[in-house]
Amino acid sequence: xxxxxxxxxxVICKSxxxxxxxxxxxxxxxxxxxxxxxxxxxxxxxxxxSNEGSKATYEQGVExxxxxxxxxxxxxxxxxxxxxxxxxxxxxxxxxxxNAPKKLFFGSGTQLSVL
Amino acid sequence: AQSVTxxxxxxxxxxxxxxxxxxxxxxxxxxxxxxxxxxxxxxLQLLLKYTSAATLVKGINGFEAEFKKSETSFHLTxxxxxxxDAAEYFCAVSxxxxxxxYFGTGTSLTVIP
Numbered sequence: 001x002x003x004x005x006x007x008x009x010x011v012i013c014k015s016x017x018x019x020x021x022x023x024x025x026x027x028x029x030x031x032x033x034x035x036x037x038x039x040x041x042x043x044x045x046x047x048x049x050s051n052e053g054s055k056a057t058y059e060q061g062v063e064x065x066x067x068x069x070x071x072x073x074x075x076x077x078x079x080x081x082x083x084x085x086x087x088x089x090x091x092x093x094x095x096x097x098x099n100a101p102k103k104l105f106f107g108s109g110t111q112l113s114v115l
Numbered sequence: 116a117q118s119v120t121x122x123x124x125x126x127x128x129x130x131x132x133x134x135x136x137x138x139x140x141x142x143x144x145x146x147x148x149x150x151x152x153x154x155x156x157x158x159l160q161l162l163l164k165y166t167s168a169a170t171l172v173k174g175i176n177g178f179e180a181e182f183k184k185s186e187t188s189f190h191l192t193x194x195x196x197x198x199x200d201a202a203e204y205f206c207a208v209s210x211x212x213x214x215x216x217y218f219g220t221g222t223s224l225t226v227i228p
Binding site (some may be wrong): 041091102103106107 | 205
């Protein structure tokens with residue numbers, strides 16, 4: 001079946017630094033990818049929709065200048081958490097949309113811890 | 116608009132007992148419904164999905180769910196709980212194949228020996 005690779009699976013960084021998370025569709029082209037965020041003991045909330053070759057669409061309340069999304073190719077979307085703070089510590093999951101057949105596949109997630 | 120409500124943020128069952136996790140949905144179009152399981156510090160694993168075919172859906176690890184349109188429900192069941200079933204379970208709805216998911220708040224399942 002289709003596979004979505006998300007890297008890194010776990011990252012610890014210092015406050016004020018930036019962290020990049022990659023989401024790759026390994027055996028299909030994904031014109032659309034979604035980024036979700038999960039706080040401890042809570043559900044997954046959609047942060048943004050990433051479309052290849054265009055600007056991401058952010059959900060209400062998500063700072064686009066803080067969470068930079070780049071979808072430069074049909075198999076790769078990146079989420080960069082800029083100037084990370086401890087409150088950004090969370091579990092981030094991406095999903096990629098395959099077109100034939102239309103289906104969503106999830107990455108394995110990235111646990112971000114900001115010290 | 117789409118939304119999911121999971122009743123009971125925490126459910127405890129004895130090993131060997133019936134597991135019932137509740138999910139009600141709201142959707143303006145015929146929904147696609149999913150159940151995912153998440154083990155600690157891991158990603159999501161698809162348990163089963165309903166995509167407008169048979170209303171009783173069987174998934175992995177002995178789980179099944181029944182789509183009831185009249186009740187707008189998609190409850191997850193398993194006849195006999197195992198210790199390994201302890202995890203967080205999420206119900207999700209989407210408008211169709213490849214559309215974004217809307218997740219419920221999750222139910223934490225504890226299995227008591």
